[in-house]
Amino acid sequence: MSFNWRWDFTWDILPRLLAATLNTLIAAGAGYAIALVLGLILALAQRTGWRGLTVAVREFVEFIRSTPLVLQIFFVFYVGPQFGIRLSPWTSGMIAIGLHYSAYLSEVYRAGIEAVPKGQWEACRAINMSTRDTYLRIIIPQALPPSIAGMGNYLVGIFKDTPMLSVIGVAELMHTANAIGSESYRFLEPYTLVGVIFLAISLPTAGLIRLFEGWVRRKLGL
Amino acid sequence: MDMSAYPLELPEGDRPMVRFMNVTKSYGKLVVLDQLNLDISEGEMVSVIGPSGSGKTTVLRMLMTLETINGGVIYVDGKPLTHMPKNGTLVPADEKYLRRMRASIGMCFQHFNLFPHMTALQNCMEGPVQVLGLSKAEARARSEELLTMVGMIDKKDQHPSRLSGGQQQRVAIARALAMRPKVMLFDEVTSALDPEVIGEVTNVIRKLVTEHNLTMLMVTHQMGFARDISDRVCFFFGGKIEEQGPPDELFGNPQRDRTKQFLSAVKDAD
Amino acid sequence: MSIWEYMQIYGARLASGTAITCAQFVLAALIAIVVALLAGLGKLSQNWLIRGTSVVYIEIFRGTSLLVQLYWIFFVLPLFGITLPKFVAGFVSVGLNVGSYGAELVRGAIQSVPKGQWEAAYALSMSPAKRMRRIILPQAIGIMLPPWGNLLIELLKGTALVSLISVADLMFQAKQINASTFLSAQSFGIALVIYYILARFFITPFMRRMERAMARRLGKA
Ligand SMILES: Nc1ncnc2c1ncn2[C@@H]1O[C@H](COP(=O)(O)OP(=O)(O)OP(=O)(O)O)[C@@H](O)[C@H]1O
């Protein structure tokens, strides 16, 4: 084999990669925050009872879910300038990834809400509770625990999709590894380290989410 | 474990179809069967009754080798089942030996366990073709004959999901018989059935008893049926045979207190 | 420029890109299915070496990103003496990535076949291999078809990344056309619609047909 792993080079580039990891985590966190809120809006919009809106939102969710994220990132980044709106790589990246995952999260919420027995709605109606209170006080607390596994999966998913932001120049982990590669003509160390960093974060996170899910279930006596 | 007490093969003249010899089964600390000794002779119909958790199912599953045993040896037709001879002593049987030996045993389950992706006929042909290596034509002839015997020939091309519980159980009996086992095991084959279809399954078993010379071991909660068709009834209690004998004696004149209590309890329940 | 004019000029390039995307999809799907079966069965194996290999494969490919895997396979693997043409590196990466998710579907489906089915096959003296092949797998396939439908759409989306190692797929063509014309809304918009059509009107109906065929085999339809 003609490869040789160079430790000195590894120690040289590790600080840069770790700094970029911070950006990756920020991107994942911000994208996820957008997705959580937007996903809830998409889920609730499908429950207004207004058929036209429900169908439109469903189609939109389907569309987002069946087209590639990397293409959506390009779309958001490049289409603005065509109409005179300039968005920074970070802003377009967060919009695209947040929007993409909001479609997935809306499905998680929807399944969670639909899993709450119909009797709960009827009980709220019987004591004349407002729709807002019914959601906030009765439905959402019950819809949340079964949704945690799905929500957690997509947190890890969004984290693993952040490398796609490198295509529009967001200085996250993959982008930094590419830069190191083209400066030094060494790809073995940067790309392998990126893989290791991803594993080191995503595996424990997935484990923690499982623990958290169990904890919530016990807490709620389920 | 000292295996010298167990013969490599049972001697001529002392060869019941099935022999449990000091068989022990435990799950962790829970001893489910304790030093069980039980002989079943060729062509005999033995019913097993007893309270829930007394180890009835476990006896059948051990004989089907679905469970490993922790002590003792089971013999079938004179040859060890759970063990195999090696260098003049018995060692735990390997998968290949087990597969050969268990071909002489057939089993019907409480929940039928028919293969849902196969029709009734295909269910019956699966074993003969895939395991015994029969030609499709031979297996089909054999299976159709058995499906006729259990009264299911007109439904032979139906999938299990289209059959009632009683019909599924009759197909399951035909499927087991298609392997031409020497010993048939029935584990509460009527417990999952609606009352009105129990008769169609018990009638098939009755037919097997009168018209075929099969050795059968049957776990059941239907005391009347057990009394009717068994040559012998074993009452299990706490992992042991508490009492056994011909049905009329065991049901008509039980000797042990526990047997009396159990029988009067099930009579009250009826 | 109207969409009509745009399509007259660039339609052929988008069509050739679509053809490459379809080829990547089919080849990656074949790899994903084979690898998923092997690793899914491997994870249930009695042999610790097979089990360990399967777990390591699954965790590595699920724990990192497709893009990282793609770059690694295309740029780093040659250092180990394995040089794949970009087209091959593309579908192999996508296939291996999706296969790791598929492996979990295979394992889950096999484990959800009722225990009684194993026991019934065992009681018929079937060998372990026959039990798996003739009794368990056919039922497991019925259980895992619906989630595989979603996974294949993820796979289609994943193929868009091969454009980043210059495989001339649909994504690549859209990017090239955009770079020379700055007609971003048209270029990326049409590409999005084509991906949507492939997913919604080809993959999804195909999987529904498979599910119906499977239901018929189980005598449920
Ligand atoms: N896999 C297992 N692990 C642990 N304990 C078991 C297992 N299978 C059976 N047992 C225990 O073994 C004992 C005997 O079980 P078995 O199923 O043989 O009872 P049974 O007489 O058939 O009862 P029933 O009439 O309810 O079917 C029970 O106490 C049961 O809890």
Ligand SMILES: [Mg+2]
């Ligand atoms: Mg039982």
